[in-house]
Amino acid sequence: MSGSELIIVRSLTDSDMGLFAAHRKATASHQRAIALTTRAAKRLLHPDVFEGKGGDFDCICLFGAAMNREIRRVNKGSKNWRLGGSQLDHEVFRDLDSRDFALIRSVPHNDGASPILLTFVGRHSHQLVQAGLVAMLANGELQHSVAIFDESKSGFSALSDLFPAIPARVAVRPPAQQSAFIS
Incomplete structure (x- = not known):
């Protein structure tokens, strides 16, 4: 990724857990998405995408040994913004x-x-990193379980060092995989 960046931190809630097949049977929520606030969606999405209530994005998901890359939808349902897709x-x-x-x-x-x-970032798998995030967010950064860090904000540099950007060789998709802008 080139140019400015932002990192949105979402403290997962029970309703977000439906995104994971391992939690699907135990969770009351059947949504397969992570909730976002309107404020986060406005920062994340191009104004045309935001006004169109969402679009499709090449999304690379990482956690431990798991890596998933697929097109995921960021959209506004009836009242909430979500980053969703397959489990x-x-x-x-x-x-x-x-x-x-x-x-x-x-x-x-x-x-x-x-x-x-x-x-x-999980408490069980990344104890020290998770504790550091909790400490970083303890001063009220989280609003409705979401905090937004851009390059001008204190804390972005530390998050950026812990969670590097997507390497250029991964970020660029072959032309056959390019998807059109969808609003």
Whole structure:
């Protein structure tokens, strides 16, 4: 990713856990998505995509040994914004729980031309990193379970060092995989 970036930190809730096949049977929520606030969606999405209530994005999901890359939808349902798609089906996601974290790294105002990196941080698998995130967010950064860090904000550099950007060789999709802008 080139240019400015932002990292959206989402403290996972019980309703977010439906995204993971390992939690699907135990969760009351059947949504396969991570909830976003309107404020986060406005920063993440290009104004045309935001006004069109969503679009499709090349999304790279990482957690431990699991890596998933597919087109995922960021959209506004009846009242909430969500980053959704097919279930993430890998046993490693069993280690995630509510109050763990999802980090969404992207260029601001993404129109679908740049991939989104979605990294998960769990208490069981990343104890020190998770504790550091909790400490970083303890001063009230989280609003409705979401915090937004751009390059001008304190804390972005530390998050950026822990969760590097998508390498150029991964970020660029072969032309056959390019998807059109969908609003």
